[in-house]
Amino acid sequence: MSQNALSLKVLEAYTRDVGRGVARIDYDSMDTLNASTGDVIEIKGKRRTVAKCLPLYPSDEGKGIIRIDGLGRNNSGIAIGDTITVRKIKAVAAEKVVVAPLEAIPPIDERYLADALESVPLIKGDNVMVPYFGGRLTFQVIGVTPAADAVLVTQKTVFHIAEKGETLRGVPQVTYEDIGGLTDEIKKVREMIELPLRHPEIFEKLGIEAPKGVLLYGPPGTGKTLLAKAVANESQAHFISISGPEIMSKFYGESEARLREIFKEAREKAPSIIFVDEIDSIAPKREEVTGEVERRVVSQMLSLMDGLEARGKVIVIAATNRPNAIDPALRRPGRFDREIEIKVPDKKGRKDILAIHSRNMPLGDTENFENRPNWYELKCPSCKKSLTEHSESELEKVCKWKSECPICARSKEEHSENELENCRKDWTVDIDIMANTSHGYVGADLEYLCKEAAMKCLRRLMKVLNLEEEKLQAEALEKLVLINSDFKQALIE
Numbered sequence: 117m118s119q120n121a122l123s124l125k126v127l128e129a130y131t132r133d134v135g136r137g138v139a140r141i142d143y144d145s146m147d148t149l150n151a152s153t154g155d156v157i158e159i160k161g162k163r164r165t166v167a168k169c170l171p172l173y174p175s176d177e178g179k180g181i182i183r184i185d186g187l188g189r190n191n192s193g194i195a196i197g198d199t200i201t202v203r204k205i206k207a208v209a210a211e212k213v214v215v216a217p218l219e220a221i222p223p224i225d226e227r228y229l230a231d232a233l234e235s236v237p238l239i240k241g242d243n244v245m246v247p248y249f250g251g252r253l254t255f256q257v258i259g260v261t262p263a264a265d266a267v268l269v270t271q272k273t274v275f276h277i278a279e280k281g282e283t284l285r286g287v288p289q290v291t292y293e294d295i296g297g298l299t300d301e302i303k304k305v306r307e308m309i310e311l312p313l314r315h316p317e318i319f320e321k322l323g324i325e326a327p328k329g330v331l332l333y334g335p336p337g338t339g340k341t342l343l344a345k346a347v348a349n350e351s352q353a354h355f356i357s358i359s360g361p362e363i364m365s366k367f368y369g370e371s372e373a374r375l376r377e378i379f380k381e382a383r384e385k386a387p388s389i390i391f392v393d394e395i396d397s398i399a400p401k402r403e404e405v406t407g408e409v410e411r412r413v414v415s416q417m418l419s420l421m422d423g424l425e426a427r428g429k430v431i432v433i434a435a436t437n438r439p440n441a442i443d444p445a446l447r448r449p450g451r452f453d454r455e456i457e458i459k460v461p462d463k464k465g466r467k468d469i470l471a472i473h474s475r476n477m478p479l480g481d482t483e484n485f486e487n488r489p490n491w492y493e494l495k496c497p498s499c500k501k502s503l504t505e506h507s508e509s510e511l512e513k514v515c516k517w518k519s520e521c522p523i524c525a526r527s528k529e530e531h532s533e534n535e536l537e538n539c540r541k542d543w544t545v546d547i548d549i550m551a552n553t554s555h556g557y558v559g560a561d562l563e564y565l566c567k568e569a570a571m572k573c574l575r576r577l578m579k580v581l582n583l584e585e586e587k588l589q590a591e592a593l594e595k596l597v598l599i600n601s602d603f604k605q606a607l608i609e
């Protein structure tokens with residue numbers, strides 16, 4: 117009886133699951149579906165996709181929900197809060213998978229894809245994301261063999277990267293899972309913006325007006341732009357971004373016409389979100405400016421907003437770090453009459469953000485410190501074989517080569533207990549400690565910190581990687597692990 121289907125409400129994924137092709141449901145749901153942990157389930161929204169079924173955390177049991185990441189939501193054409201149908205299906209090992217990149221990609225060893233996507237279930241048409249040293253590469257699956265309900269990637273799956281296609285569906289550029297530490301703010305944004313954009317009929321029925329403008333204010337780099345992009349993506353709205361200074365300078369003399377064009381495009385492609393960054397430079401308090409241009413631009417902006425239909429599907433999100441510097445006329449009812457403060461993250465927020473920006477990075481942890489029998493797989497200086505390719509006697513008598521600690525380059529036996537502990541600490545990335553020691557950092561700083569740590573790692577490992585070769589070998593890529601001292605050094609600078 118594997119045909120049982122179930123309707124569940126979609127919620128966002130746990131951070132650790134993002135990009136792993138996982139859907140979490142509770143044990144009762146699994147029973148109904150006759151499914152167990154690790155089975156493949158089909159998820160049907162507007163489109164169909166597949167995922168590996170894992171259990172929800174106990175605190176989420178009994179709520180009738182399913183947790184899927186932004187990619188899975190995009191693949192099945194649904195949003196958070198929607199209801200989808202799931203059923204268990206049978207997946208067979210993938211022999212061959214053809215993917216097309218959705219953006220420009222670096223030259224990449226196709227075998228790396230099988231490694232990165234191992235045990236992820238796929239169907240034709242799915243978009244997949246592959247972590248690639250701190251970033252991610254996105255592909256669309258354009259063919260799978262054998263033909264089956266779903267295929268599972270294994271170490272043996274042969275990947276083929278096809279030319280970039282024209283007709284491929286886009287991937288969500290930013291999803292709510294990409295935003296750390298702003299849970300309450302996301303909730304407010306969803307109520308104020310996503311709900312009216314997706315369900316204008318509710319507002320109509322209740323006779324209430326959807327907001328036309330929402331002001332996000334807070335220090336630079338805290339995620340205001342990110343939040344605006346995410347809500348546009350998640351509401352499947354057209355997104356137009358303009359920046360105040362750009363409007364005022366680049367289109368000098370044409371600023372008002374440019375604003376009219378933007379609003380026209382937004383109406384034509386509705387539902388739309390117009391994002392105005394640094395609104396204070398377009399619409400400073402009138403007493404602060406003398407410029408005729410500013411005054412005209414403000415009144416154009418006001419009349420365009422007044423002209424938006426109350427239940428229209430265009431919402432303007434403006435961002436500023438100086439909320440008191442903007443023209444009060446803009447904050448009257450019917451204009452930017454909702455406000456959300458975006459604060460500098462606290463320790464928990466910093467931890468969330470660090471987890472997000474390092475989730476695609478291979479990080480050192482206790483397990484991969486211990487479970488490297490060869491610790492650092494350099495080739496043996498005398499016979500060029502790897503450590504595991506040697507027999508015991510070859511190692512001891514012929515090559516006389518010992519493995520090296522990734523931190524201090526000594527063999528494991530040459531460490532005292534204490535030294536081993538210290539090397540393990542230098543290896544193991546502890547996000548908790550980093551969140552503790554990065555007080556005052558905003559999201560943009562934390563993102564930079566992670567990128568900088570990745571660069572440190574790259575420099576450290578330069579000699580191990582053979583960058584001369586056109587394509588990096590999968591084995592070489594495997595050696596790239598960011599360790600605690602990479603982060604520590606990045607933090608000091």
Ligand code: ADP
Nearest residue numbers: 295296336337338339340341342469559560563
């Ligand atoms: P703002 O618009 O507030 O100046 P942005 O949204 O442009 O800030 O942030 C710049 C970058 O910093 C983002 O693209 C993102 O990578 C990172 N970032 C900022 N805030 C956050 C956050 N809360 N969670 C995750 N990343 C963040």
